[in-house]
Amino acid sequence: MSILITGANGFIGRALCRRLASGNKVIGVDIAGSTEGALNIAWEQADLTDGDSVAEICEKYSPDVVIHCAGIAHQKIGAVDSATYMRVNSEVTENLAKAAVESNPGVCFVFLSSVSVYGEEKQGSGIRDQGSGKTEDGECWPSSDYAVSKLDAERRLRVLYDEGILRNLVILRLAPVYDRDWSLNLDRRVFVPGMVAYLRFGSG
Numbered sequence: 001m002s003i004l005i006t007g008a009n010g011f012i013g014r015a016l017c018r019r020l021a022s023g024n025k026v027i028g029v030d031i032a033g034s035t036e037g038a039l040n041i042a043w044e045q046a047d048l049t050d051g052d053s054v055a056e057i058c059e060k061y062s063p064d065v066v067i068h069c070a071g072i073a074h075q076k077i078g079a080v081d082s083a084t085y086m087r088v089n090s091e092v093t094e095n096l097a098k099a100a101v102e103s104n105p106g107v108c109f110v111f112l113s114s115v116s117v118y119g120e121e122k123q124g125s126g127i128r129d130q131g132s133g134k135t136e137d138g139e140c141w142p143s144s145d146y147a148v149s150k151l152d153a154e155r156r157l158r159v160l161y162d163e164g165i166l167r168n169l170v171i172l173r174l175a176p177v178y179d180r181d182w183s184l185n186l187d188r189r190v191f192v193p194g195m196v197a198y199l200r201f202g203s204g
Contacts, residue, residue, distance in 0.1 A: 004029060004063035006048060006096065007070030008041075012112065012177055016067060017041055027061050029070070048092045051099075058096075058103040066100045067110045068093060074116065074146040082145040089149035094156040097166055108168035113154055115175045116147040136173070 001024045007013040008028030017028050026041045028034065033045035042061070046053040048070055071089040072080055093111060100107045118134050119141035142148045160166035190198045 001025070001065060002061060002063045003027070003065045003067065004057070004061060004100070005067045005069060006030070007068075008043070009034075010069055012174075013067075013069040015179075016069070025061075027057070027063060029057060031070075048096060049088060051095050054092075054096055055099045055102070058099040062103040063100065063107060064104065065108045065110065066096065067112070068096060069112050071112075072146070072149075074114070074144065080145070082148070085145045085149035086152060089146070090152040090156060093153040094160070097157055097160055101160075101166055106167060108170065109157070109166055110170045110172065111153065111157055113171050113173045114147065114150045115173050116144065117142050117151040117154065117173060119143045119147065 003020055003024050004027040005013050005016050005020070006029045008017050009030040009032050013028070013030070017026055020026050021040050027044060028041045029044045029046055029048070031045065031047050034041075034043035044057050046057060048054055070092070072085055097109050100109060115134070117140045118138060120143050140151055142151050154171050157166065157169055157171065161169045
């Protein structure tokens with residue numbers, strides 16, 4: 001299978017490249033180019049905001065699957081403006097999906113969204129919604145520019161799907177991701193609120 005992975009030098013993208021390189025043709029796309037020289041991966045250095053580059057890469061490889069990991073991660077308030085989040089996280093996602101379909105109408109498009117699209121507070125109540133749980137059909141009240149951009153990207157992809165342009169779509173709303181060697185996302189959530197330790201069970 002031909003699998004194109006964007007953000008291939010990021011934490012999740014790198015892990016996917018390593019896992020999927022065996023037995024598949026993996027194309028790693030990243031603005032920084034290749035850092036995984038030992039792997040059997042075709043590398044493309046590209047800025048995904050450049051639509052022509054995106055179209056050329058999709059036409060060159062005609063991937064069976066696109067796993068879209070690239071984007072601007074959640075930053076401190078004010079570090080990135082809302083227009084930049086929207087351009088990079090939302091508009092790029094739609095353009096990439098269209099280019100992928102143009103090169104292969106049957107492409108499976110996997111978008112890594114975020115659990116942050118649900119929001120952190122109940123709309124209008126000012127009360128934190130802790131412990132009530134979330135379902136994929138639940139209401140979304142994104143409370144940051146990052147979350148708004150991710151939800152907008154989902155909306156754009158669903159429109160393409162509903163119109164029959166994108167036939168195979170998977171949207172994953174990931175919670176913070178970590179592993180045994182890279183636990184920054186977990187550490188932030190434990191230590192910043194003032195807790196002093198956490199325990200790992202099994203593989204973590």
